[in-house]
Amino acid sequence: DTAVSQTPKYLVTQMGNDKSIKCEQNLGHDTMYWYKQDSKKFLKIMFSYNNKELIINETVPNRFSPKSPDKAHLNLHINSLELGDSAVYFCASSRDRYNEQFFGPGTRLTVL
Amino acid sequence: DAKTTQPPSMDCAEGRAANLPCNHSTISGNEYVYWYRQIHSQGPQYIIHGLKNNETNEMASLIITEDRKSSTLILPHATLRDTAVYYCIALNAGNNRKLIWGLGTSLAVNP
Secondary structure, X not given: OOOEEEEOOEEEEOOOOOEEEEEEEOOOOXXXXXXXXXXXXXXXXEEEEEOOEEEEEOOOOOOXXXXXXXXXXXXXXXXXXXXXXXXXXXXXXXXXOOOXXXXXXXXXXXXX | XXXXXXXXXXXEEOOOOEEXXXXXXXXXXXXXXXXXXXXXXXXXXXXXXXXXXXXEOOOOEEEEOOXXXXXXXXXXXXXXXXXXXXXXXXXXXXXXXXOOOOOOEEEEEEO
16 A cells, blocks of 8 residues: 555646646645655755645745645646756655655656 | 755665764754655655664664764665665754755665
8 A cells, every 4th residue: 555645657748738746645644745856856845734734835936836635635736837847746744744754656747 | 954964975785784974063952863765766765863862773773973963874784775865864843844855875785
């Protein structure tokens, strides 16, 4: 059973399109995160939700909008995709905001 | 959060202990030391964390110096599957803690 799952695994799209990445965790965790890993392999936090409430919102373009319909899901919607959005996006979850994080397998987004 | 410094790469022979160092000379009293690793093309994986005392779990041991300015992650019997990038992160105990990731140490375990 996959603890943190993401769909899709790969996403190739054209500039200007709108796309969504879905994340689900079956660990019963309260806190979920979105990270971006760029081509230089730096991993940066984008957003964090605790019990469906946004608690971390880094300097991310407002084209990126997270949505947490319930504690087990945190989706990432991206409008007007740009070339610089190409990266691997990781979802993670933790029991609460103070505990270790469990990561999903990543979604490789390529914007052409 | 304190900045951490790690060597960019290390090698280890299969079956031997891998000792990965991390400097965190500006760490404050309420900052934990966390270790994660990322195997190629996978999501990061939590390994271990500690505050002052040495810690051990089924994956690794964490040795923190008495002044807490550095630590060492020990994989006691490295296998080929331990080849990965290892990240040392100093994380404060306050609200809305954020993992600040560096470039880590790329560990190659050789047969």
